[in-house]
Amino acid sequence: MTNILKAKSWPPYLVGAGIGILSCFAFLTADHPLGITSAFENTAAIAEKVVVPSAAEQNEYFQDESPKIDWGWMLVLGVFLGALISSKLSDDRDAPDVLALWQWKFGNSTLLRYSMAFLGGAIMLFGARLAKGCTSGHGISGTLQLAVSSWLFFIIIFAAGIATAFLLFGREGRNHV
Amino acid sequence: MFDPIWKLVLGLFIGILFGILLQKGGVAKYRVILGQFLLKDWTVVKVMGTAVVVGMIGIYALLPTGMVSLHIKPLQWGGIIFGGLMFGVGMSLLGYCSGTGVAACGEGRRDAERYYILNEAFPGETFAGAVRDQWGIENSCHWQLDVTFGEDQCRIRKGHGNENFSTLRRTALSLLKQEKPAKCGVKNKRLNAGWDDSYMEKVLFSQ
Numbered sequence: 001m002t003n004i005l006k007a008k009s010w011p012p013y014l015v016g017a018g019i020g021i022l023s024c025f026a027f028l029t030a031d032h033p034l035g036i037t038s039a040f041e042n043t044a045a046i047a048e049k050v051v052v053p054s055a056a057e058q059n060e061y062f063q064d065e066s067p068k069i070d071w072g073w074m075l076v077l078g079v080f081l082g083a084l085i086s087s088k089l090s091d092d093r094d095a096p097d098v099l100a101l102w103q104w105k106f107g108n109s110t111l112l113r114y115s116m117a118f119l120g121g122a123i124m125l126f127g128a129r130l131a132k133g134c135t136s137g138h139g140i141s142g143t144l145q146l147a148v149s150s151w152l153f154f155i156i157i158f159a160a161g162i163a164t165a166f167l168l169f170g171r172e173g174r175n176h177v
Numbered sequence: 178m179f180d181p182i183w184k185l186v187l188g189l190f191i192g193i194l195f196g197i198l199l200q201k202g203g204v205a206k207y208r209v210i211l212g213q214f215l216l217k218d219w220t221v222v223k224v225m226g227t228a229v230v231v232g233m234i235g236i237y238a239l240l241p242t243g244m245v246s247l248h249i250k251p252l253q254w255g256g257i258i259f260g261g262l263m264f265g266v267g268m269s270l271l272g273y274c275s276g277t278g279v280a281a282c283g284e285g286r287r288d289a290e291r292y293y294i295l296n297e298a299f300p301g302e303t304f305a306g307a308v309r310d311q312w313g314i315e316n317s318c319h320w321q322l323d324v325t326f327g328e329d330q331c332r333i334r335k336g337h338g339n340e341n342f343s344t345l346r347r348t349a350l351s352l353l354k355q356e357k358p359a360k361c362g363v364k365n366k367r368l369n370a371g372w373d374d375s376y377m378e379k380v381l382f383s384q
Contacts (some may be wrong), residue, residue, distance in 0.1 A: 006253060008199070012220050015202035016227025022198065022236035023228065026191050027245040030184060036276040070180040071188035076279055078192015079199065083283030086200040093285040101211055102272075117271050121278070126265025128275060131260025132250050135274040140225060142250055144232035149252040153261045160265025165214030168269065177211040 005089045023141055026142055030071050033145070035137030037128040039076040041065035104176040190278050196280050205280035207272035322346055325364045356380045 004010075019034075026034050043068035049056045056062060087093045106112055128134040131153050133142055139157070142150025165173070179185070202224045203209050212218030239245045268274045273281050322328040326346045333339050353366045357377065361369075370377040 005197070008229040009203050010201040012223035013227045015198050015204075016224040017193070017231045017345075018198045019202075019228035019231075020235060020299045022191060023232040024239065024245075027236060028239065030187055030191070031246065032249050034191075036279060037377025040275070055237075057250070062215055066273035068179060069185070071184045071346040074185045074188030075195065078189040078194075079196035079276060079279045080192075081189075081202040082193035082196020082198075083205055083280035084196075084285075085283075087195070087196040090201075091199070094336075100344055101208060106352065120267040120270025120272075121269070124271060125265050125275065127260040127263025127265075127267060129260070130256045131264065132256065133274065135225075136276040138250065139274075140228050140232065141248075144229045144236060144315070145247050145249055146233065147249040147252075149250050149257050152208060153257050155276065156229075156258060156261030157265035157268065160266075161214045161263045161269040162216065163243075164210055164269035173211075174215045174217045177208050177215055177217050 005086065008090045008092050019140060023144060025117060032135060033141030034075070035072060035141060036079070036135060037077055037134040037137065039070075039073045040125060041129055042070070057077060075095070078157055101169060101173060101176045105173065188319060195276070196283055198279040199277055205273070205277045205284050207271075209266070210272050210274070252294065258331050267333055318347075318350070322364060325362075325367060326350070352383070356381050 023034050025065065026032055043164040045061065046069075048059070049062070049067075102113055114153075128137075130148075131138065133139075133150065133153065135157070138150040140149075143154055169176070180188075191263065199205050206226055209218055211222050213221040227295055237244060240247070264274075271278065279372070290303070328343075328346060331339075349364065349367075352374050353363050353370075356366060359366055359369070359376075366380070370380050
């Protein structure tokens with residue numbers, strides 16, 4: 001078992017099959033699709049409730065939703081721990097080539113990379129909550145239920161992602177990945 | 178404020194498995210995600226595609242038994258289209274999506290790493306090993322080509338002759354090395370092959 005866990009990577013088709021089976025398991029046991037971003041929404045909502053309760057009372061959001069530390073929240077924590085365990089066991093941490101592509105195009109300013117990462121993350125999460133799902137919630141859990149909304153979302157994020165990547169790095173970037 | 182404890186534990190358990198799968202699949206890496214968007218590395222599509230096919234078969238097989246129910250998200254055109262566009266742009270800028278981003282945090286990526294080899298905190302053994310490995314190539318390939326095939330004395334220069342002969346020598350060297358039963362060096366095996374046609378056959382077709 002540890003030998004398998006010590007491998008740096010597993011074949012993508014095997015990993016995909018594993019995620020598919022895990023999705024079914026989640027449906028069976030918790031009656032929940034695998035999803036990540038609602039936990040972020042819940043955390044933000046809980047934070048508002050705790051830090052500025054007066055603002056939270058006037059916020060219409062709480063009339064329909066009751067955010068809590070739930071199954072999905074623990075799922076996110078689990079993903080963090082799982083990746084931590086897996087990368088520790090296979091010694092696959094702090095790989096030095098992470099920024100090869102970025103550095104080739106934008107130099108090695110960490111400030112620029114961090115601010116762009118923050119901006120990207122903010123846009124991404126806002127988009128995910130607009131669409132009510134992310135690459136897990138829509139992209140995997142939704143598409144496997146053959147939901148029209150999820151397939152549409154999936155196609156759009158791929159188109160937008162590809163367009164942005166080519167705008168940022170161009171065709172030349174392909175040689176630097 | 179909290180779900181029942183068994184549900185929390187279950188969530189954590191499934192999450193850990195999910196995290197391990199994402200990390201081992203390599204999809205928690207910036208270069209894999211950008212590689213996909215630049216249409217060079219198809220790992221993301223392979224992982225997601227297989228997950229969708231396997232999950233779909235599982236869910237629709239379980240559906241008639243009533244053990245699972247579908248959770249389909251509403252088709253709100255505005256939310257899906259604008260949300261999708263923002264998600265795609267943001268994901269491409271960041272280099273992770275939400276799930277893999279969490280996994281990437283677990284993997285310890287601060288996204289501020291430089292890529293000089295000596296930046297890594299090497300133990301002495303690893304470094305010395307890397308240096309000796311280079312000598313391994315030198316001794317097992319170049320030295321043998323020189324001593325047994327006299328490569329360094331070779332005067333072939335014209336046209337592609339040098340390249341062609343180099344390829345031939347390497348092929349011959351690996352064929353001779355493959356021929357295990359004979360208890361003698363590469364040089365003697367070579368001589369043997371010159372003298373004895375049946376031995377040459379053995380070397381060429383590795384019988």
